[in-house]
Amino acid sequence: MSGSKSSARGDRPDLLTAAIFVGVGALGLWAGRTLDFGSLASMGAGFVPTIICWLLIVVGLWVGFLGLRRAYAPIEPAKLRPILVITASIIGFAFVAAWLGFVAASLFLIVTSSIADHEVRMFETLLLAVGLSIFGALVFVVGLGVQIKLLPF
Amino acid sequence: MEFLDLLALGFGAALTPENLAFCLLGALLGTLIGVLPGIGPTTTIAVLLPVTFFLPPLAGIIMLAGIYYGAQYGGSTTAILVNLPGEASTVVTAIDGYKMAQKGRAGAALAVAALGSFFAGTVATFGLAIAGPTLSGFALSFGPAEYVSLMIFGLLAATILARGPVLKAIGMILIGLLLGTVGTDLSTGASRMTFGAIELFDGIDFIVIAIGLFGFSEIIENLEKTGASGVKVAKITRLWPTREDFKRAWPAVLRGTGVGTFLGILPGGGATLASFSAYSLEKRVSKRPAEFGEGAVEGVAGPEAANNAGAQSSFIPLLTLGIPSNNMMAMMLSAFVIHGLTPGPQILQSQPQIFWGLVASMWIGNAMLLVINLPLIGLWVRLLTIPYRLLYPAILLFCCVGVYSLNNRIFDVALAAGFGLVGYLFRKAKCEPGPLLLGFVLGPLLETNLRRTLLISQGDASVFVERPISLTLLVATALLLLMMIVPNFRKNREEAFKGEEA
Amino acid sequence: MKKILATSALALLAATGSAQAEWPTDRPIELIVAFAPGGGTDIMLRTLAPYLKEILGAEIPVLNRPGASGEIAYTALAQSNPDGYTLSSLNTPGFLTMRIGRELGFDPAAICPIARIVEDPGALIVQANSPYQTMEELVAYAKENPGAVSMGTTGVGTDEHLAMLQLEESAGIDLTAIPFAGANEAKTALLGGHVTAIGLNVGEYSTADQNALKAIGQFAEERSVLAPDLPTAKEQGFDVIQSSERGLATRCDVPEEIRAKLSDAVDQALADPAFLEQAGQMALPLSYLSGAEWVEQMPGRLERYTEIFSLIEAGR
Numbered sequence: 001m002s003g004s005k006s007s008a009r010g011d012r013p014d015l016l017t018a019a020i021f022v023g024v025g026a027l028g029l030w031a032g033r034t035l036d037f038g039s040l041a042s043m044g045a046g047f048v049p050t051i052i053c054w055l056l057i058v059v060g061l062w063v064g065f066l067g068l069r070r071a072y073a074p075i076e077p078a079k080l081r082p083i084l085v086i087t088a089s090i091i092g093f094a095f096v097a098a099w100l101g102f103v104a105a106s107l108f109l110i111v112t113s114s115i116a117d118h119e120v121r122m123f124e125t126l127l128l129a130v131g132l133s134i135f136g137a138l139v140f141v142v143g144l145g146v147q148i149k150l151l152p153f
Numbered sequence: 154m155e156f157l158d159l160l161a162l163g164f165g166a167a168l169t170p171e172n173l174a175f176c177l178l179g180a181l182l183g184t185l186i187g188v189l190p191g192i193g194p195t196t197t198i199a200v201l202l203p204v205t206f207f208l209p210p211l212a213g214i215i216m217l218a219g220i221y222y223g224a225q226y227g228g229s230t231t232a233i234l235v236n237l238p239g240e241a242s243t244v245v246t247a248i249d250g251y252k253m254a255q256k257g258r259a260g261a262a263l264a265v266a267a268l269g270s271f272f273a274g275t276v277a278t279f280g281l282a283i284a285g286p287t288l289s290g291f292a293l294s295f296g297p298a299e300y301v302s303l304m305i306f307g308l309l310a311a312t313i314l315a316r317g318p319v320l321k322a323i324g325m326i327l328i329g330l331l332l333g334t335v336g337t338d339l340s341t342g343a344s345r346m347t348f349g350a351i352e353l354f355d356g357i358d359f360i361v362i363a364i365g366l367f368g369f370s371e372i373i374e375n376l377e378k379t380g381a382s383g384v385k386v387a388k389i390t391r392l393w394p395t396r397e398d399f400k401r402a403w404p405a406v407l408r409g410t411g412v413g414t415f416l417g418i419l420p421g422g423g424a425t426l427a428s429f430s431a432y433s434l435e436k437r438v439s440k441r442p443a444e445f446g447e448g449a450v451e452g453v454a455g456p457e458a459a460n461n462a463g464a465q466s467s468f469i470p471l472l473t474l475g476i477p478s479n480n481m482m483a484m485m486l487s488a489f490v491i492h493g494l495t496p497g498p499q500i501l502q503s504q505p506q507i508f509w510g511l512v513a514s515m516w517i518g519n520a521m522l523l524v525i526n527l528p529l530i531g532l533w534v535r536l537l538t539i540p541y542r543l544l545y546p547a548i549l550l551f552c553c554v555g556v557y558s559l560n561n562r563i564f565d566v567a568l569a570a571g572f573g574l575v576g577y578l579f580r581k582a583k584c585e586p587g588p589l590l591l592g593f594v595l596g597p598l599l600e601t602n603l604r605r606t607l608l609i610s611q612g613d614a615s616v617f618v619e620r621p622i623s624l625t626l627l628v629a630t631a632l633l634l635l636m637m638i639v640p641n642f643r644k645n646r647e648e649a650f651k652g653e654e655a
Numbered sequence: 656m657k658k659i660l661a662t663s664a665l666a667l668l669a670a671t672g673s674a675q676a677e678w679p680t681d682r683p684i685e686l687i688v689a690f691a692p693g694g695g696t697d698i699m700l701r702t703l704a705p706y707l708k709e710i711l712g713a714e715i716p717v718l719n720r721p722g723a724s725g726e727i728a729y730t731a732l733a734q735s736n737p738d739g740y741t742l743s744s745l746n747t748p749g750f751l752t753m754r755i756g757r758e759l760g761f762d763p764a765a766i767c768p769i770a771r772i773v774e775d776p777g778a779l780i781v782q783a784n785s786p787y788q789t790m791e792e793l794v795a796y797a798k799e800n801p802g803a804v805s806m807g808t809t810g811v812g813t814d815e816h817l818a819m820l821q822l823e824e825s826a827g828i829d830l831t832a833i834p835f836a837g838a839n840e841a842k843t844a845l846l847g848g849h850v851t852a853i854g855l856n857v858g859e860y861s862t863a864d865q866n867a868l869k870a871i872g873q874f875a876e877e878r879s880v881l882a883p884d885l886p887t888a889k890e891q892g893f894d895v896i897q898s899s900e901r902g903l904a905t906r907c908d909v910p911e912e913i914r915a916k917l918s919d920a921v922d923q924a925l926a927d928p929a930f931l932e933q934a935g936q937m938a939l940p941l942s943y944l945s946g947a948e949w950v951e952q953m954p955g956r957l958e959r960y961t962e963i964f965s966l967i968e969a970g971r
């Protein structure tokens with residue numbers, strides 16, 4: 001509808017879907033290339049995964065084919081900042097928790113993840129970090145006996 | 154009447170102050186861990202198991218059971234408020250529940266979920282009391298072949314969960330199935346799709362995928378779309394459900410209760426199927442299927458009822474046959490064994506107060522949960538008025554703790570972060586993650602049972618149509634498929650016509 | 656940089672030195688369980704931990720590191736400090752069989768058992784109303800109908816599976832192994848009549864519903880205390896010996912005296928009447944063996960398992 005030119009055809013989210021499906025299928029086939037296929041009476045480890053992967057590739061191609069014929073539709077634009085900051089703070093949490101314990105990890109997570117937002121309010125963030133860390137330590141570690149050490153030692 | 158005598162015996166045993174206190178304690182603890190994403194009842198019960206040594210048998214078992222169904226109540230709260238399903242059964246609740254919350258109707262969704270769960274719990278508890286011993290025989294007639302047919306039926310029903318085109322949902326289910334094959338193959342011991350990572354030998358945990366796809370990617374997307382200050386929930390106009398809501402919800406609750414009670418009896422995966430079978434059913438019978446996925450109250454009521462009914466009726470095989478139908482029930486079995494009790498037919502004879510006391514306490518516990526949860530709704534709803542810039546770090550923290558505590562390792566958290574990115578990609582591609590999760594849960598069951606069936610039959614695939622239950626399920630699957638394809642064809646053609654006009 | 660490293664290395668040395676002197680009271684002893692919470696090994700050790708705590712006077716938090724039939728926990732143990740503050744559960748045959756044809760993330764020779772706590776022999780179970788009420792009857796049927804007898808196991812290389820392979824070899828029959836994810840699943844399939852027989856441990860069998868299930872043989876040298884009336888496979892003429900053992904282990908380079916103290920503590924706890932009562936209720940077939948004695952019998956068993964494993968390869 002918005003695409004007035006014939007070149008601007010294709011539903012981009014659908015094409016992305018097709019790429020994901022075909023890509024995952026191909027990756028699965030590659031990862032399972034050494035698995036034994038076996039027979040119907042005695043299926044090997046590779047029997048079911050191989051079938052799933054081929055089905056996935058077929059479905060992916062089908063989605064792509066239909067998507068190409070559909071009218072142009074854009075993919076919503078991406079912003080890198082939240083993606084990077086949130087992912088990094090999550091992974092950072094795990095490392096800090098393993099080495100320095102829950103309290104440090106919780107403080108780290110909340111302070112770093114707040115950078116994902118543009119307006120950083122230092123005081124508010126610190127208050128939140130301290131409050132949530134105390135709450136988390138009490139509820140998870142003390143109360144529910146979650147197996148994380150609290151402090152570095 | 155013998156039945157009434159036994160029930161009276163049960164209530165007598167369950168209503169002692171001590172047992173009441175442990176029932177309440179279990180229900181409260183269950184609600185708490187249910188609300189916290191990623192902390193499942195399995196771990197909590199495991200940690201508390203040795204503690205029950207020091208309690209009388211019935212008190213210990215009552216408390217553990219309370220944690221189990223309390224967590225079912227609590228889990229739907231998180232699904233509705235922040236779109237975070239803690240287990241397979243709440244994936245479905247999140248679909249319409251979260252939409253309702255965004256439209257300012259979180260209170261109505263929570264109330265319907267609580268009331269529906271209570272009703273279903275009541276019916277299933279009495280079902281357990283009356284028909285339990287009879288029904289359990291049926292559960293045993295489900296062999297590998299029947300499970301294959303049931304899982305195929307369930308997977309097809311899962312495509313209904315997504316709002317988008319069926320083809321995308323099928324693709325997502327396939328990805329879920331593939332993720333389900335990750336890990337050591339049970340039959341051959343070969344490691345599959347692990348890319349050499351020893352951490353993947355036992356497969357991926359449901360929580361890792363659910364928190365990645367739902368929790369993390371939701372936060373990334375929200376921040377990207379509007380920034381932290383912009384995420385707002387519509388103003389809450391009314392805390393309680395309207396008359397119209399009730400009118401639409403109660404038939405759904407009835408149907409959900411039926412589906413859940415029935416499927417919950419089946420060991421291994423029955424209860425998992427319950428909530429989304431109920432959802433599919435509601436969407437099928439509704440006069441307004443278009444509202445599903447946009448905040449239809451039936452889409453919360455049916456699955457929630459089914460989920461809770463299934464949770465109760467999954468006690469049936471445990472109590473009457475000594476067969477635990479899932480990990481939770483296996484843990485309950487240990488609780489019995491710790492006290493030198495063996496669940497099964499003899500216990501019904503020799504120690505009826507244990508069986509009937511537990512049944513009675515379940516009903517009492519459900520009533521307690523209703524009393525705990527209804528007033529809490531106001532509090533939960535107010536939670537939504539907290540600015541998102543304060544809310545998202547808290548959600549992140551709870552998610553991270555949940556994932557990390559699964560196995561105390563960095564790997565799981567990193568993997569969940571990876572699934573967060575994948576989930577973000579899915580959102581860009583307009584693919585819904587619900588069917589993926591269900592494929593992931595059901596896939597291993599489908600595969601192992603398929604292989605088992607053909608091992609036992611020595612490669613003869615005709616067993617699937619020779620066994621009556623299996624055949625019935627396959628016919629039902631075929632009908633469902635037909636029903637799905639026919640309107641779809643029509644719709645596609647309509648779209649094609651529209652396209653030509655434009 | 657170098658200087659910092661040197662000082663921290665010194666500090667570490669000092670720390671381990673002092674730890675040895677004060678062991679075990681200056682910090683908690685971490686007990687890693689290689690299986691998920693609620694399993695047999697987990698419950699056993701969680702029950703035992705308070706008694707060890709009493710005897711040693713140290714906190715003993717239990718930490719679950721499940722996965723890869725124990726490899727994850729053993730790897731974690733192998734990476735810990737050799738100061739006696741990290742223990743782990745140890746299970747056979749898993750600990751022994753995992754090195755057969757598999758690259759491991761740790762060196763099995765670096766892990767030394769402290770004590771064996773439980774030895775639970777395997778048993779062959781059929782439905783109570785099964786047409787085969789003895790092993791002989793089952794074997795006779797299997798001889799006439801190769802592959803028709805299906806036997807539920809809990810996966811490749813598990814003790815049930817090893818026992819099944821021994822039975823096949825000893826009786827000259829061909830059975831069909833049907834893997835299940837756990838003993839409970841296998842039990843369900845047996846009750847529904849979907850498999851002919853299953854393998855269970857005697858401890859598991861003694862807590863199961865004995866009106867529905869029937870054991871027709873146990874795979875022990877001598878009849879287990881939990882099942883004194885159940886004939887062994889050997890008595891019935893089949894050479895099948897298979898048990899599963901559970902105990903505790905630590906790193907081999909933990910000082911000898913600390914390992915001895917730990918072993919004694921386990922021995923003491925196992926003699927405590929309160930513990931014995933709890934173990935009895937859980938049907939734990941207690942069978943204490945000191946670390947040294949346990950280690951001694953491992954090479955022999957490993958050899959036997961390797962032999963049995965070669966049968967799998969030959970068979971498929």
